[in-house]
Amino acid sequence: MSQQRVYYFDNNATTRVAPEVIEAMLPVLRDHYGNPSSIYKFGSQTGVEVKAARGQVAALINADPREVIFTSCGTESNNAALHSALVTQPGKRHIVTTAVEHSAIINHCAFLQKQGFEVTFLPVDADGSVDLHLLNQSIRPDTAVVSVMWANNETGVVFPIEEIAAICHSKNTIFHTDATQVPGKMKIDVKALDVDMLTLSAHKLHAPKGVGLLYVRKRSKFQPYLLGGHQEQGRRAGTENVPGIVAFGRAAELALANLQDEDKRVRRLRDRMEDAILAGIPNTIRNGAKEPRLPNTSNIAFDFVEAEAVLLMLDQIGICASSGSACTTGSLEPSHVLTAMGIKPARARGSLRFSLGIYNTDEEVDHLLKHLPQIIKKLRDISSAGPGAPAKPVAAARAKHENPLPV
Ligand code: PLP
Numbered sequence: 001m002s003q004q005r006v007y008y009f010d011n012n013a014t015t016r017v018a019p020e021v022i023e024a025m026l027p028v029l030r031d032h033y034g035n036p037s038s039i040y041k042f043g044s045q046t047g048v049e050v051k052a053a054r055g056q057v058a059a060l061i062n063a064d065p066r067e068v069i070f071t072s073c074g075t076e077s078n079n080a081a082l083h084s085a086l087v088t089q090p091g092k093r094h095i096v097t098t099a100v101e102h103s104a105i106i107n108h109c110a111f112l113q114k115q116g117f118e119v120t121f122l123p124v125d126a127d128g129s130v131d132l133h134l135l136n137q138s139i140r141p142d143t144a145v146v147s148v149m150w151a152n153n154e155t156g157v158v159f160p161i162e163e164i165a166a167i168c169h170s171k172n173t174i175f176h177t178d179a180t181q182v183p184g185k186m187k188i189d190v191k192a193l194d195v196d197m198l199t200l201s202a203h204k205l206h207a208p209k210g211v212g213l214l215y216v217r218k219r220s221k222f223q224p225y226l227l228g229g230h231q232e233q234g235r236r237a238g239t240e241n242v243p244g245i246v247a248f249g250r251a252a253e254l255a256l257a258n259l260q261d262e263d264k265r266v267r268r269l270r271d272r273m274e275d276a277i278l279a280g281i282p283n284t285i286r287n288g289a290k291e292p293r294l295p296n297t298s299n300i301a302f303d304f305v306e307a308e309a310v311l312l313m314l315d316q317i318g319i320c321a322s323s324g325s326a327c328t329t330g331s332l333e334p335s336h337v338l339t340a341m342g343i344k345p346a347r348a349r350g351s352l353r354f355s356l357g358i359y360n361t362d363e364e365v366d367h368l369l370k371h372l373p374q375i376i377k378k379l380r381d382i383s384s385a386g387p388g389a390p391a392k393p394v395a396a397a398r399a400k401h402e403n404p405l406p407v
Helices: 019-030 041-061 074-087 103-114 132-138 161-170 242-280 307-316 336-340 345-349 362-382 394-399
Strands: 068-071 094-098 118-122 143-147 174-178 197-201 212-216 284-286 297-302 351-355
Touching (some): 019 242, 041 197, 068 074, 074 094, 074 103, 074 174, 074 197, 074 212, 094 103, 103 118, 132 161, 161 174, 242 284, 242 297, 242 351, 242 362, 307 351, 307 362, 336 345, 345 351
Parallel strands (some): 094 118, 094 143, 143 174
Antiparallel strands (some): 068 212, 197 212, 284 297, 297 351
């Protein structure tokens, strides 16, 4: 049975594991299965591999290896950062964040609100940017932590993290940034940024799922989120995911080496794709600022269609893209990020995210550009909202469990 070719434009959801990364982790999976905490050489040897990987990821973000805590994912790192800031400062019960964070921050904050903590969700403007003056005003003497993502996963919009860190520190407040979407796409230097805590996730940079890291600045107070054994110098209990960590290390090394490529080649591909869509398909508009933006991300509203229908038709020709973040795909709610930017629900529901990566080629972009205009036209022809006579509104068809798509 021949498999359909995959045209992958969803690198912000997850990435293909690099062949070099698979090579690095195979011996660990197959042979070096000892527990790093064991006393005998066969176990402790894996501890040496974890140490080497810690050095590699530390180099990616210009940290001291001792400032790196390996976790199970970006979500855990984000949860651990907020948890530590609150528990180490019991008198402070207020958090500042933004309305466009990933659900790993937003939903944790919503939970904390139910526990009696106060949370300020800063609004964003139509470009998806935060008002730094408002951020400054929102920090109170009882603010335990400010958590603002470095780059938005849906729009790619980049926040001025260095300035935000300076504002926080002028008010003696801890600053955490969710940098999950950044590595490999932009240079990360935690010293220059002067952040207190920073989150990364390995599966966004060509390593497998199930491993992340939390950078915690040297000499800061830290209270672990997971309690148990003494792994990670007592800062995160649980037997280390050694193959995942080794993979993360190798991927970090490659990401450092590929930085220029992603910034130049991927940016050119993304811009070619975006310019062609905006110029060639009527009633389309980019969501979010053109710059500063991740070089790989493009979020485009296609008026008079539902993104879900477009995604299903793209899927039929092997193209993977997304609407909103992967974690909210499948819900009929419009994206909270686009809604926070003031985009009307109908337009938000017609918005698609294309996120490119180092493996994308011009030929793949050509495939997308060849088929997308026809798909949009077909769907608009049958839409009740679009120009032309209504045939079968997508939402009504879905409610009746019919296939809304032309076969
Ligand atoms: N933060 C951002 C900005 C993300 O894009 C993601 C993943 O989509 C996460 C956090 C969660 O990372 P993980 O899937 O490793 O839990």
